[in-house]
Amino acid sequence: MSKGFYNVPIAENEPILNYLADSSEKKELKKVIEEFRSEEIEIPMYIGGKEVKTGNLERIFPPHDIKHTLGYYHKGETKHIKDAISASLEAREKWANISWEHRASIFLKAADLIAGPYRAKINAATMLGQSKNVFQAEIDAACELIDFLKFNVEFMADIYRQQPESSPQIWNRLEQRPLEGFVFALTPFNFTSIAGNLPSAPALMGNVVVWKPSRTAVYSAKVIMDVFKEAGLPDGVINLVYVSGQAAGKEIFSHSDFAGIHFTGSTAVFQNIWKTIGENIYKYKTYPRIVGETGGKDFIFAEKTSKTKELSTAL
DSSP states (O other): OEEOGGGOEEOTTSOGGGSSTTOHHHHHHHHHHHHHHHOOEEEOEEETTEEEOOSOEEEEOOTTOTTSOOEEEEOOOHHHHHHHHHHHHHHHHHHHTSOHHHHHHHHHHHHHHHHTTTHHHHHHHHHHHHOOOHHHHIIIIIIIHHHHHHHHHHHHHHHHHOOOOOBTTBOOOOOOOOOSSEEEEEOOSSOHHHHHHHHHHHHHTTOEEEEEOOGGGHHHHHHHHHHHHHHTOOTTSEEEOOOOHHHHHHHHTTOTTEEEEEEEEOHHHHHHHHHHHHHTGGGOSSOOEEEEEEOOOOOOOOOTTOOHHHHHHHO
16 A cells, blocks of 8 residues: 555555545546546637637547547637737737736736636646646646746745845835747646746736647646636736647747747757747847756666666656
8 A cells, every 4th residue: 555645545556536535626626527528628729818719620639548539729820820929919018017916916816716616627637638647637737836826926026126235315226127029938748837837927027928838738728728817817918829839930939029938848949949049139129038948867776675666657
């Protein structure tokens, strides 16, 4: 026997969702999973606060059950990237002039929604759409995204508190302002929390965002967008599009108002992005901020008495 969350014993061969037999959270999660599996939904893009449907549908299925259809998402093209950029720039001035306390309140509300009514939804979407088990989904989709949203508000307050020293009759003051353009958030397939953090972190600081998730994480991205909308995020601040990487890159990295990228993904893709930005540097109104996390290598030392099965699972 091993132990899981809440110190409840789990039999080795027992289905993962049976680890909390009398838990209301477990019952709710199972109910939502069954609901998500029983219906086929259509997921639109969100541009300027509007649901955009193209009719060009791409099937969504669980990677562990490829014959089952969860629904379809509407694929976009170059036009929709242009529309998303225009919508973000239209929203930029008003969003930048909203007080930081107001922006903070929106994302703190989003954290509360994920901790409450959306917890089972975001976990279920991650389990079905990205093949995570309940442990992985709870840690990633719910807990870590809640942490990102709350910690980022604290980090923002810390940044605003940092002011230069003043002297008698002289008051030095530093004003932080958003970038002069839009930020491109390119998010990965494997972490729902990162998919939520990469567009929301720059938005929290007053920036506007064009967000392209991995095509294999559209289901959970839709839930995240639902959370942001219910939390009160104004239209156009974050625009969610489902387009090919080639179409997105060609339009975004040649746009004069491109102001930054927030990325998590492969080293090769990030190197190509950096190279493209460098080659197009003369086109931009400002120098784009390039922020990325890429793959790496790690060391795992196995003691000779290690149990093979447990070790292989940990890897």
